Amino acid sequence: MLVILKKNTYTIMITLKNIYKYYDNKFQRTFVLKDVNLSIGEGEFVSIMGPSGAGKSTLLNIIGMLDQPNEGEYFFMDQPAHELKEKKKTEFHRNYVGFIFQAFHLIDEMTVAENIETPLIYKGVKSKERQAMVADMLDRFNMVAKKDLFPSQLSGGQQQLVGIARAIVGKPKLLLADEPTGNLHSDQGKEIMKLLQKLNEEGITIIQVTHNEEFAKCGKRIIKLMDGRVESDETTNHPPTP
Amino acid sequence: MNFLKHYIRILLRKRTISAITIGGYAISMAVIFILLAFIVNERSINKGFENADNIYRVIRADMNSDVPQTFLDDVKGKVPGIEKVCLYSISNGLYRFNNKQYMAKFLATNDDFFDIFSFDFIYRTGNTNLHSDYNIYLTQQFSEKLYGNNTPFGETLEIGQNTYHIVGVISNPPLHSSFDFDVVTTLNKSVSYAGISYNEEVHKMFGSFILLNKNTLMDNTIGQIEGMIGHWQAFTDQKLSLQPLHEVYFDTKKHDNLKHANVSMILLLTAVAVIILLMTILNYANITISTGHERHMEIGIRKATGANKRNIFMQLIAESLFISFLSMFLAIVIAELVSPFFSQVLGKQVDLWSLLTQPKIIGLGLLIFLATGFFSGIYPALSITRITPIQVINRTNVFTKKGNRGGIIAVQFFFTIVLITSLMFINKQINFVKHKDLGFDREQIMRLSLKGETPEKWQLLKEKLKTNPDIVSISATHGSPFAIYSSSSGSFNDSHGRKVEDVKIIGIDDDFLGTFGLTLVNGNNLTSSNSNTCIINQHLFNYLEWDNFEGKEVFGSEVIGIVKDFNHINLYNPIGHLQLKKLEGNPSFLNIKIKGDVANAIQFVYKTLQEVEPGTPFNYQFYDDWIHSMYEKEEKQAYAIQLFSILAIIISCFGLVGIMNHITNRRVKEIGIRKVNGARISEILTMLNKDFVRWVAIAFVIATPIAYYAMHKWLQNFAYKTNLSWWIFALAGLLALGIALLTVSWQSWRAATRNPVEALRDE
């Protein structure tokens, strides 16, 4: 069940301490993240910005536990994520987090309904309940008529809607979105941003990466990355509507 | 079930590759099914008898399988472990029915035969048994052939000059057994069999079967049997052994008139079946990985949405089981369709459905099904489950590491080289045997079988036949080259006190040498006047270490000449001791050398035969045809093995195309960049081919000694062996290399000639 929080002071969800990430080539070590320190509270809506190659995706993947830092500590809801076993990580993916990708990453051979259903299957939700939850999502995103279509039969905006539906159907606490509007026209993009804001109001913590200043301002906090370092970290108290 | 639905959609979308995967797998499995049906059937022969595990036959030290007729009295009831003993001989003979003569297969034996092999009596008059010399039994099918559905109650049958009483009908000899006969007679009335003579002793020889008590120690029994027959001079110090019934079918070296199969053929076919199975699994694994490339995205997404390694692993295994299920089904259909063709190739009815009646085989089939599904799924599954979502999301190529498929390719080539080498050696050996000089003339010599009353009139027949100008010469013989009666052999002690064993005997007249183009090394030919004389072959002469043969005797016949060695048994046995003995009594064959028009001559022989003995069947063979047909069976077997090997090689190539496709796909971008930078097509081909050549070389180094060993073993089945020439190994290696370069070049040519811009845009 989702607990709706409406507080000004957040309980801490994510804590990053002295995070380093680097890749070793033959001759040199390239740092992608250098001494990143962050804490993000439950219910926040954070936008990460920065030039290409700054390490935004890497940071997001580390938070989403798809990637590991080389050095530093990461606590998720007081659990030391850097020490978590594979099993616990899967549990984290199943119960706490949803991903939205720039390229949507829907499964081509699955219908809209089946794509949305996938995380529920891995979560072990019973079939009946699954159908109900998927139906809810379709209803909510006005896609009931499209439920039996395949991704290739949808527009980009619609595909991303399915992507979001899939990400939130399992009722995660945290939503990670890497350039969710990057492949969309600005109208479609605006729609997606509205949706994210709404989801945030309902209590989901959101961290998005974006290049779009306007969309970034939809979040309540903007973190700017430069060369793997946090350059600035600002909180905007009154987010505008896109 | 959910993901299977989705998997089927993938299969449908990639129709070509799916068809290749499932089709290739199905074809391989169909071949395996057919081989399995054949092998299982062959292996089951003689195992269906109730007492199968306790039945043995006696083998003599000289590797013959016959024993003297007295064996029955010597052993029965006197050796404790022996419950039943039978002697037998099987021969073709004539019977008269409705005033016409026909051929039938006669089994001469004693009553114990029925008990040992659990024959049922369909009908039997009173308590009659074979002890009366004029009692016979018919098999059910033979009875039906003669009397339809009536029981031959009180009927008689004329065989030779005697009338026999049909006292019963027995169940047919099982199809899956060594036996094939129509009529059972007593031993005493068995069709003229020569015997072993030793000084004054003369033994009629027969094949034997004994039923041992389960709890008997075999070694003790053999010792006791040796003791029991040791009182005969001919068998003193005779070493015996017992051969279990299930080995009898595969022992082709004995002249026992039983049905046989070549065990080396079964072993070779089993090996080929195993190789095909392994390659099928490898191929499937390869294709799955190659195409799985496109599924990395999906796997990555599934992982990001909460799938763990186990979920993914189970999914891939289930998919592969699903594919094997589909392919199995298809394989059964294909196997059923092509089984008539392979029945012909294998010379045996391949009955796929009979497999289903054997629970063991169903179990084995299920095991193969699960094993192929599982193993061919595991390898791809393991490699694909390693994919992490981040690799997909970042679009980094998972398989950027080079050469991790070298092992598989080397294994493919290893099998290919072993197969090609064996193929060429089998071919070479068959040719060698076929063209080997037998040492006697076999062109246009007709061998006319004398049956019924004809043998008594042979002189008249010969005189009449001689009048035809197309007939060059005629020799009357008892036994003949390549058809010496199983028991026309003997042993004696030479002047040094050594035992000279297994001397084959052919009864000949003075025209024998001329008819067969044989030459004397020493001495003279037989003359029509001198009786009790003989000619021996060089082999025996040399063995006896005589200075000269003057005044010497073999089996009581005076030696008057030495004939140059010729192959008198067959090409699977080396030349042995031979006595050509002046014919006494009636011959069994007339050997007629024809020059000129053969068809006319045959017509003439037929007419003359009918004049001399009206109504007698015309039964003849030409030596060259006949010898050819003996090798035809071998050739047919070799052909079957070659066909299956070629199928295996094709299946292997098929796998190579799969791998190569994968590798070139992976390097499409690299090829594009190289071309943009000015690389020539030839340079790119060289680059792509280089790795393959290395793997072929590695496979060659490993395969050659193994193929050498296998062929060395196989050649031991033959008395005359072709050389294990080095050039065959070299040629096999070159051929494998050729296959490699062809499949590889075909793929790499396509990759190399592609427009580089196109290749780069794909990314």
Ligand SMILES: Nc1ncnc2c1ncn2[C@@H]1O[C@H](COP(=O)(O)OP(=O)(O)O)[C@@H](O)[C@H]1O
């Ligand atoms: N697997 C990898 N090996 C080497 N370098 C990498 C790898 N993944 C990412 N990088 C490098 O890390 C840097 C940051 O990447 P990324 O986090 O994707 O940047 P952003 O998302 O901000 O554009 C880039 O310079 C990229 O080249």
Ligand SMILES: [Mg+2]
């Ligand atoms: Mg990025």
